[in-house]
Amino acid sequence: MPLCEQIRRQLPQYVADGEPMLAAYSDLREHLRVCPFCRAFAARLRLVEGALRAYPAVSPAPEMTEEIIWSISSESQARQEEWHLLPWDVWVPVLAFVLAVAIALMSIPSELLSATAAPEWGTVVVKLPSALSAWLGSLRIGEGQFWAIWIGIFAATAGLGISLSLSNWTPKHSQSLDRLETRVTDVAARLWNPSRRAH
């Protein structure tokens, strides 16, 4: 590579660094002393450097902060409302499912909870009111059968509701779930690593 070309490659950094008197640049300085072309190039680089250091930044409109905060507040409010007023096609099936699970758990025969006694199906932990028991008796329906029908109704409602929810699923629902996941992950990470709570 010709010497002038080599020097010209080093010159931008040399000028930008304030032309330091380092021994590493002694050849460069010597070349500038004898080469008018490279000296002229160095002079132009100084002009460039000076102009760039004075390169004015553009400024945003003064009301921009206000606009940004307004849009953030609107979004936060919309998000809160979204969580306060969950659509019926989300909370109905969820509630039905939770109730079905709760009732199923309550319907476990009490003998199953005892390790010694043999299980006897149809006996439930929760006792029905006597009036209801009498009415079921008149219909020849045992308590076990009643609970089975009850759970079936709830499970069917939950299944129907979940199917409806999935058929109405939109990207908005996915975003809500993503946000929930982010929050849960964040809280879990903070709990997991207390040293990071400050951040």
Add this chain to the structure above:
Amino acid sequence: MNDPLADLVVHSQHGDTNAFARLVAQTQGGVYNLAYNVLRNHEDAQDITQEIYLRAWRALPSFRGEAKFTTWLYRLAVNTCLNRRRQLRAQLNIVDSDKVLQRLATAESDPMTAALDKERAAHLWTAVDRLPEKYRLVIGLFYQEQRSYQEIAEILSLPLGTVKAHLNRAREALAQGLGRGREGDDAFM
């Protein structure tokens, strides 16, 4: 990491919009300038700046303070602006590559007849506007935002050497454009 904005960041992470407003006020000049350096249009820069802060607000809970807040914010800003730029380029079929830099260096640009430094500087700033965006970005971050080479490397996800090389290539091209037709002329030194 000793970040002067750390307190405001922590409050913002807990949903304090007043703290976030102060963060915006302290950083929006740099973000807007960066957006303008990429998009070259005030209206687009304003829109994208709003979008950047909305994204920052949403992503703030995931900020762990491993880098300075401004480095994190500028990285987000660069990615958002470059994405927008790519969309615009696809729509307008804008050509923007190193060839532009080459053209700038070899073009028969107007000779600088004005003696005043101010005019020379204005000529140079116009020339900066014609640089490809990757060079405009590093120039903006280095000279206007006074970021270190290391910070620029982190913001742009580039090796340190590449940042220096981009800056030097831009300086070289500007100096060559400035001196076209003036080879050997030491009069304006």
